[in-house]
Amino acid sequence: MLILVKYGPENPAERWKLEAAAPADQIVLIQNGIFWAVTEPKALEGKKVAIVQPDFEARGYSAESCPWPLVDYAGLITLIEQNPKSMS
Amino acid sequence: MEKLKITIQVMAPPYSYQDLDTALNIAEAGLDKGHDVGIFLFTDSVLATLSRVKPIRMDRNIPQRMQAMIAEKGLRVDICGICMDYRGVSREEIIEGATPSGLPELAALMATSDRFINLMA
Amino acid sequence: MKKVLFVIYQAPGGSVWPNEGFRTAFGMYADEVEPEVLLIDQAAITLAKETEPQKLGLLSIKMVQKYIGKYDTKVLVEKESLDKFHVTNMDEAYRAEVLSRAELQARLPQYDHVVFM
Numbered sequence: 001m002l003i004l005v006k007y008g009p010e011n012p013a014e015r016w017k018l019e020a021a022a023p024a025d026q027i028v029l030i031q032n033g034i035f036w037a038v039t040e041p042k043a044l045e046g047k048k049v050a051i052v053q054p055d056f057e058a059r060g061y062s063a064e065s066c067p068w069p070l071v072d073y074a075g076l077i078t079l080i081e082q083n084p085k086s087m088s
Numbered sequence: 089m090e091k092l093k094i095t096i097q098v099m100a101p102p103y104s105y106q107d108l109d110t111a112l113n114i115a116e117a118g119l120d121k122g123h124d125v126g127i128f129l130f131t132d133s134v135l136a137t138l139s140r141v142k143p144i145r146m147d148r149n150i151p152q153r154m155q156a157m158i159a160e161k162g163l164r165v166d167i168c169g170i171c172m173d174y175r176g177v178s179r180e181e182i183i184e185g186a187t188p189s190g191l192p193e194l195a196a197l198m199a200t201s202d203r204f205i206n207l208m209a
Numbered sequence: 210m211k212k213v214l215f216v217i218y219q220a221p222g223g224s225v226w227p228n229e230g231f232r233t234a235f236g237m238y239a240d241e242v243e244p245e246v247l248l249i250d251q252a253a254i255t256l257a258k259e260t261e262p263q264k265l266g267l268l269s270i271k272m273v274q275k276y277i278g279k280y281d282t283k284v285l286v287e288k289e290s291l292d293k294f295h296v297t298n299m300d301e302a303y304r305a306e307v308l309s310r311a312e313l314q315a316r317l318p319q320y321d322h323v324v325f326m
Binding site for chain 2: 211213224229233236237238239240241321322325326
């Protein structure tokens with residue numbers, strides 16, 4: 001299942017989604033969802049996470065310092081191709 | 089990869105939030121990979137179809153970008169008709185190629201799409 | 210038949226999302242989609258007997274009860290959210306099933322799409 005996280009840790013629905021994520025689920029942090037990686041990386045531990053690179057970099061963070069895989073929009077389409085089910 | 093029918097639902101208004109830009113970026117990447125991509129505009133996002141939207145010169149024109157993607161790349165755009173009525177958006181004012189529809193069409197899109205991506209409120 | 214869970218997390222009164230979540234779910238009966246509605250977090254107060262945005266001059270939420278009955282729509286609510294927001298007097302007309310967070314999360318694999326409103 002593809003889980004799209006669009007808001008940061010202040011959003012209760014995104015927290016709910018992350019808690020519900022199974023180890024095999026593909027989480028994608030997009031828009032302000034990237035703030036999970038910045039301020040609450042513990043919530044991502046043990047989960048399969050990818051970050052939308054343009055959203056990460058446009059918010060002032062550098063790709064070199066990011067421990068999670070970064071994807072561009074073509075890469076996001078690949079993840080969408082791989083996951084027929086979604087939680088978004 | 090086989091050709092997939094991908095639907096992206098948007099709810100947030102253009103310019104105030106990034107959602108329309110995100111949806112168009114995902115849609116463009118999908119179309120460029122040969123997929124059949126549609127956007128369903130719900131609630132305030134319907135404002136993104138107003139053809140007379142006029143941002144300052146250095147800013148992007150979201151309705152024009154969407155219209156170009158419809159004309160040049162085959163993007164499908166469905167608009168929630170009740171949401172248009174609620175916001176005073178008439179059929180005469182929307183960009184060419186966008187289709188006023190409704191929840192029955194959204195149901196059909198959900199039933200027939202291979203992938204469904206929602207940009208939540 | 211696709212199974213879709215519509216999740217509402219924002220309160221009625223403050224936003225239109227409980228109304229829109231239910232309305233979208235009811236729209237699914239037009240095609241081969243089986244909808245369910247889940248209320249979590251502040252949206253759990255939707256189910257309180259006393260909750261009615263119409264008191265503020267806003268669109269009624271209790272109007273959805275008629276369609277829940279008509280379509281026999283499955284409505285779920287998270288127990289932890291009911292407790293957190295002190296909802297004790299639930300309006301039976303929503304016919305909501307109370308499930309724990311763990312029970313709800315265990316259900317998620319059965320849906321094709323989980324759509325947050």
